[in-house]
Amino acid sequence: MKRNFPHLCQPITIGNITFWNRMFSAPMGGTDITNDGCIGPKSTAFYELRAKGGAGAVTVSECMVHPKTDGSHAYHLDTTVLNSLAAATYTADAIRRHGAMPSLELSHSGMFAGTYMTDKTRQKEMHQWGPVDTVRADGVKVKALTKELIAEIVSAYGEVAGLAKRAGFEMLLIHGGHGWLINQFLSSYFNHRTDEYGGSLENRCRLAIEILKAVRQAVGPGFPIEFRMSGSELFDEGYDLEEGCRIAQQLEPYIDLLHVSAGTYQRGFGDTHPSMFKSHGCNVYLAAEIKKHVSVPVATIGGLNDPAQMEEIIASGKADVVYMARALLADPYLPRKVTENREDEIVRCLRCFTCMAERAVTSTRRCTVNPLIGREIEGDEIRPAAIRKKVLVAGGGPGGLYAAYTAARRGHDVTLCEKETEIGGILKSEQALPFKHEMYELAGTYRLLAERAGVKILTGTEVTKAFAEDFGADALIIAVGSKPLVPPIPGLDGDNVIVVNDYYRNADRVGDTVVVFGGGLAGCECAIHLGQQGKKVHLVEMRDMLAPDASIRHRPLLLKEIEKYAEIHTGYQGLEVTAEGVLCRNLHAEEDDPDRQILMPGETVICALGQRSRSDVVSSLLDGAPFVRVIGDAAKVSTITNAVYQGYHAALDI
Numbered sequence: 115m116k117r118n119f120p121h122l123c124q125p126i127t128i129g130n131i132t133f134w135n136r137m138f139s140a141p142m143g144g145t146d147i148t149n150d151g152c153i154g155p156k157s158t159a160f161y162e163l164r165a166k167g168g169a170g171a172v173t174v175s176e177c178m179v180h181p182k183t184d185g186s187h188a189y190h191l192d193t194t195v196l197n198s199l200a201a202a203t204y205t206a207d208a209i210r211r212h213g214a215m216p217s218l219e220l221s222h223s224g225m226f227a228g229t230y231m232t233d234k235t236r237q238k239e240m241h242q243w244g245p246v247d248t249v250r251a252d253g254v255k256v257k258a259l260t261k262e263l264i265a266e267i268v269s270a271y272g273e274v275a276g277l278a279k280r281a282g283f284e285m286l287l288i289h290g291g292h293g294w295l296i297n298q299f300l301s302s303y304f305n306h307r308t309d310e311y312g313g314s315l316e317n318r319c320r321l322a323i324e325i326l327k328a329v330r331q332a333v334g335p336g337f338p339i340e341f342r343m344s345g346s347e348l349f350d351e352g353y354d355l356e357e358g359c360r361i362a363q364q365l366e367p368y369i370d371l372l373h374v375s376a377g378t379y380q381r382g383f384g385d386t387h388p389s390m391f392k393s394h395g396c397n398v399y400l401a402a403e404i405k406k407h408v409s410v411p412v413a414t415i416g417g418l419n420d421p422a423q424m425e426e427i428i429a430s431g432k433a434d435v436v437y438m439a440r441a442l443l444a445d446p447y448l449p450r451k452v453t454e455n456r457e458d459e460i461v462r463c464l465r466c467f468t469c470m471a472e473r474a475v476t477s478t479r480r481c482t483v484n485p486l487i488g489r490e491i492e493g494d495e496i497r498p499a500a501i502r503k504k505v506l507v508a509g510g511g512p513g514g515l516y517a518a519y520t521a522a523r524r525g526h527d528v529t530l531c532e533k534e535t536e537i538g539g540i541l542k543s544e545q546a547l548p549f550k551h552e553m554y555e556l557a558g559t560y561r562l563l564a565e566r567a568g569v570k571i572l573t574g575t576e577v578t579k580a581f582a583e584d585f586g587a588d589a590l591i592i593a594v595g596s597k598p599l600v601p602p603i604p605g606l607d608g609d610n611v612i613v614v615n616d617y618y619r620n621a622d623r624v625g626d627t628v629v630v631f632g633g634g635l636a637g638c639e640c641a642i643h644l645g646q647q648g649k650k651v652h653l654v655e656m657r658d659m660l661a662p663d664a665s666i667r668h669r670p671l672l673l674k675e676i677e678k679y680a681e682i683h684t685g686y687q688g689l690e691v692t693a694e695g696v697l698c699r700n701l702h703a704e705e706d707d708p709d710r711q712i713l714m715p716g717e718t719v720i721c722a723l724g725q726r727s728r729s730d731v732v733s734s735l736l737d738g739a740p741f742v743r744v745i746g747d748a749a750k751v752s753t754i755t756n757a758v759y760q761g762y763h764a765a766l767d768i
């Protein structure tokens with residue numbers, strides 16, 4: 115067979131293990147961890163599906179090695195408790211039986227351990243342990259690890275490594291990056307010790323080397339040991355790539371695979387998990403440079419989801435292995451689609467951070483484009499319907515498309531009607547924003563999957579009450595979405611106003627100065643793009659906060675971008691749109707303040723004041739079939755995540 119991506123599909127031998135391809139699944143902390151730190155069955159199923167999806171290796175994340183000093187957060191595994199070996203063995207087994215190699219990440223959070231989360235007194239009485247005595251920015255006290263404790267931690271790594279091997283793991287990943295304990299020792303930003311663990315580069319590498327030696331002693335020769343490091347800490351006081359190369363050289367004799375990531379969590383998530391504002395593969399240069407200085411195989415990671423790009427990385431020798439985290443949350447079958455030359459079916463990660471945000475907020479997993487996430491235990495095989503039904507889907511946005519795709523996979527006879535000439539619904543507006551282009555392309559991918567599953571798609575066809583009755587569907591899914599909210603503000607119907615949803619069709623009409631009227635997620639993202647185009651942008655928002663609808667992980671990164679590209683005016687209510695801009699009232703100014711009213715200047719005004727459900731259309735269709743389900747924005751204005759999730763479940767219920 116001639117493979118489209120031969121280098122990605124090529125086996126690689128690391129230590130004495132051969133991995134059947136070079137696409138590895140990166141550590142992604144589980145959410146189903148028992149209270150005493152064992153891998154729960156849902157997490158096992160999560161890892162198993164990444165193996166079934168074809169990854170060469172699947173890394174089980176964040177196994178804590180020394181609970182005494184790393185009380186840590188709720189998702190850490192604790193191998194010291196009863197049952198942990200059984201849970202780990204079942205998980206390694208679940209991965210191994212699909213041909214992927216199970217790997218276990220061993221970590222210690224050091225001064226950033228979240229022991230306060232496991233502190234039952236909630237008094238923040240437990241302290242953290244790091245290289246030196248210090249107080250963290252959040253006020254938590256850190257104590258310097260004594261040499262006795264260092265020795266205990268080192269030997270704990272060895273003990274846990276032995277247990278992991280016993281459980282059936284075929285590789286171990288020692289986490290030495292992202293600002294955790296080993297990274298804290300490597301970095302002179304964190305490490306000010308004056309003993310043999312601090313000062314010179316050799317001394318700062320000592321802890322890592324002692325740990326690697328202890329692990330080697332436990333697992334024996336030939337067993338692959340991987341070391342994850344940040345190639346550069348990517349902030350001024352941290353270590354840079356040049357020092358990263360020298361660290362790699364120090365560690366090389368003790369490892370079989372060097373995994374080069376970037377940044378530290380303590381500076382935000384945008385470097386460790388490259389955001390949509392960064393280029394895909396933005397860390398590859400770090401791996402490529404380090405690879406020139408070492409002879410062990412090198413892995414790269416960070417925003418990778420395009421097989422052509424990943425193929426080039428391996429083919430050109432920039433790295434030997436590519437790791438993916440979010441791309442395999444979005445589509446666990448990505449590696450298999452690559453090996454089977456079905457790359458056009460890959461559902462790409464949008465880097466929207468829903469996965470990271472949901473874990474932090476609700477301790478669950480969610481993914482915008484993959485509704486099965488977190489519930490892999492229920493099985494990813496689509497159950498065929500007992501009776502083939504005639505299904506009509508009204509609306510070709512993401513929810514409607516996913517509902518149609520799922521219903522067709524169940525064997526139903528599915529027709530999807532879209533009123534407009536192009537499918538995609540609200541996703542169409544994303545095509546103007548390069549950093550959200552994948553969100554726009556999502557509709558095309560869902561369309562392709564739906565059509566291959568047998569869905570008939572009729573564009574330019576509106577589902578009215580009469581149409582639905584005539585069609586005679588057994589099941590009707592109403593996915594007609596929402597429409598922009600344009601309140602009766604004087605001048606908002608003027609020629610100089612562009613509704614944000616239509617910006618993609620009107621970008622060439624936008625003048626050099628712009629007022630973006632509305633600072634929700636859509637307004638903020640449009641403002642960033644206009645700023646990137648060199649326009650002078652004023653962003654006006656009545657509330658005192660921008661983008662409250664953005665997730666807690668995306669929002670801080672979004673705000674950083676906005677600050678670069680727009681002048682922000684929160685607490686300003688737009689009163690009237692004129693040819694010169696938007697007349698606003700400062701809601702915090704006293705009545706007699708002469709600056710209470712101010713004109714935000716702009717030749718063009720972008721109206722980004724929110725969306726409203728198409729409730730009139732919805733109510734006209736509610737009797738359109740024996741089974742009716744309203745999904746997505748048509749039910750309640752919300753996220754693409756919810757639209758896709760509801761579409762999937764509506765189709766499963768038919």
Ligand SMILES: Cc1cc2nc3c(=O)[nH]c(=O)nc-3n(C[C@H](O)[C@H](O)[C@H](O)COP(=O)(O)O)c2cc1C
Pocket residue numbers: 140141142143144175176219289375386387388415416417418437438439440441469470473
């Ligand atoms: C939901 C989620 C959980 C993660 N948990 C861990 C973890 O437990 N340990 C770790 O070292 N990295 C963790 N990461 C970071 C990833 O391994 C990876 O470094 C990062 O997501 C960048 O890769 P990507 O751009 O392919 O997503 C996590 C990432 C995600 C998205």
